Amino acid sequence: MGEVLEEEVFKVKKSNYSKKIVNKLKKEYKEDLEKSLAKSDLNSQVSNVTVDKPALVKEPVQDDGQSEKGEEEMEVDSDEQDEEGKAKAVGAFANTLSTLNALRPGEIPDAAFIHAARKRRQMARELGDCPAVEIETSTNRLVREDENDASDDDDEKRRIVFSVKEKTQRQKIAEEIGIEGSDDEALDTTEQDEELKMWEQEQIRKGISVPQVQSSHPTDSTNVYYQNSYQAMPYDSSYNLPYTFSTYGTTESKPIKTDNAIAFKPSINEMPPVTIDLVKKRLKDRLDSMKEVHKTNQQRLDKLNEDLENSSKTIERLEGITDDSGRYRFFQEMRGYVRDLLECFNEKVPLVNDLESAMHQLLKQRAARFVQRRQDDIKDESSEYSSHSNKTVVTPSLDAFGRDRALYQENAKQRRIAEREARRARRRLAREQAGKMAEHHEGLSSDDEETSTDINSFNMENDRIVNESRKVFEDVLDDFCTLDCIKTRFEVWRKMYYVHYKDAYIGLCLPKLLNPLIRLQLIKWNPFEPNCRDFESMLWFESLLFYGCEEGQDPQMDDVDTYLLPAIVEKVVLPKLTGLAENVWDPLSSSQTSRLVKLILKLVEGYPSVVNGENKYTQTLLKTIILRIRKAVDEDVFVPLYPKSVLENKNSGPYLFFQRQFWSALKLLDNILQWTGIISNRTLQELTVDSLLNRYILLALQNSDPGDDSLKKCQSLITCLPKQWFVNLKGDKSIPQMENFCCYLVHLADTIYRLSLGCSDVEKRTARENIKQVIKILAIIHALDHATAVANEYGVKDIKALLDGK
16 A cells, blocks of 8 residues: 655555465454354453544553664564464554554644654554454553554544545455455456455444544543444344444544543433434534624625715716816826927027027117117207307327227218218108108208118028027928918817816916027017018917817907917007117108007007007006107207398298208107107196197297298198197197297297388288288187287187188
8 A cells, every 4th residue: 555654755665474374364364253242242341442533542662663664574484483473463563553543633743753654564464364463451442443543544634644545445355364456357257256255244233333432631622523333234134233323523632541541331212312303403503603604794794885986976976077087187298298398498498489589680780770870960060050169279089009090080070971862862862852842941851761781780680690590490290380270279179178178377477489490480570661571470470370269160368368369468569669669760760750640549449458558568668658659858869040131031041951950850749749648748748838839849940030931830730739639628728738839920920020120012911911820820720819819919800610621
């Protein structure tokens, strides 16, 4: 029989001598079968083995050194072994059995224990169905091979399992009687089947007749169960045994008896009976246990149902917010894209700022050059025609190069005079060709002609800046530098996630986000040039014109994207226009002023929410315009004062210079008054009447010829003044700022009348007509008190017609 010990398979082969002994034992078995009934009483007294698990009483035996023999005790093929040796082997088998039973549950066997087990197996094979042996001690019992196998099976359950595969009972019996490697087909002979059947019946009879010895320790009722013993009909009918129950303890270890212990065989009648109450009690305990388990499972089920309900509510809540995932995706996409876009702009915006500053500096230098040239011309003419320009001897002053400064300045002055006269001649020729000589006055034209050198230098620098602006985003993907791509991406987000798009205030951030790209397109935009392209026809404006508008739907008033273009005009166009007005605009240029006024009026009409008094960008622009006008009035207006004897010559240089400066001041007055409706009337009255009319123009009128020349100048002046200043005025007086001009008109009428005295009738008639013109001018500015006084004084009778014809 193979045995598994420490993961090794041992197989002991039987010798020829062992086979001879087995055959001899078979013959003795037949003889012993006849005496089995007589010996059954003796065997039942000695053995105490139960049906399922035979119980062996272990006796303390003196160690006779059998465990130290090792493998030598397993050699059973010795030729010198005789019947006496066989008897000793039986005694050693009994001692080994006692030693094996001494192992407690859970205890790990040592090498000696394993050798003893091997020895027991070998001796059992050699002895076969050996009769029971009496041990010298009083507690010896009959040990059978099947009982040892049953005991070993129980020990394996409690301790360590040494077998690999459990064999059938028939295979075990075949191995016990010496038929090696046999199976059910190897035992097909009639003689062997008969002997095997008889041997099985003998073993079963002995096992049933020897109940388990009751343990001295009380066992727990939960570890005891009743089992029906062999209920096979052939065995029960052969031995006429009733159904009996025996106790089996699963955890209790067997007590070790003393040497004086006597084997006791309890009677079948003394076994505890199986009653209905006991069955009911067990069933009730089982039911209670199942109820507890059911209660626990029910609680767990309730908790799972509650968790399921909570999860369902959570799912419904999350499904109710259908765009949570879309919102997260939208913000993640927008965050990633805007972060990349800002990183790109952080690299490119300094370049855009530099190019924009370079262009503004270029335009500023050209405008400053014009202003400086005009001021130098005024100084040159003023010094030339001044009465103090006597040729005095001046001590020469040398510069660092040894040149005479006075001579150098004189040469520069002569060069400027030559250039100035050449420009005037070219403008005069152009007016003659256009047929505008009759209505033109010297000083009304803008001296903005440039030399070819200045033009070439300006164009080269301008082209360089424009070319550099085209290269700013040449190394950037279209998704981050093209206005259409950026707009398309935001339009997709607006269409898919409009609520989150609105909550993210993207409409408020887009003007600032698109600012660098729009400023880059506006670098070469100069509204003061005659052929300047309107910003509303640029690509950025056309691209963003219909942003946020869906086909077939009217724009909503609360939609922030509706105000995208006004916001861009406010945050991009107005600041650029402010810089141009401060550094490039020339208030004395009628064309530049007219273009600027038209542009701002267009903004006022087209973007009323942007260009208003409360907008900080608009306030900054208007303040810049007012400061620039005031600077022009203070620095660019000059009216010389000459004696009347000098001005009598109409072709003299001082007279022409005087006339040119007067009309230049009047031109500035007209340019300033073009801002009517944009700048407040009070500010305009302060700039035009107080600062310009009363300080310069009125002084020039007083030095003018009191005849037709003064009257023509006064009429031109009145034409420039806005009529709404004098509408709805209470009383007969004009605005307080015009009082000085009214007094001058009264004085002019008196001068005309006095000069007409003693003259011919034609001259008197002409003087009378001039007085009527003065009365009419006074009526236009709503100075009715002065008009009535002049008419009464000089006998003008049709004053009502003059007042109505104003």
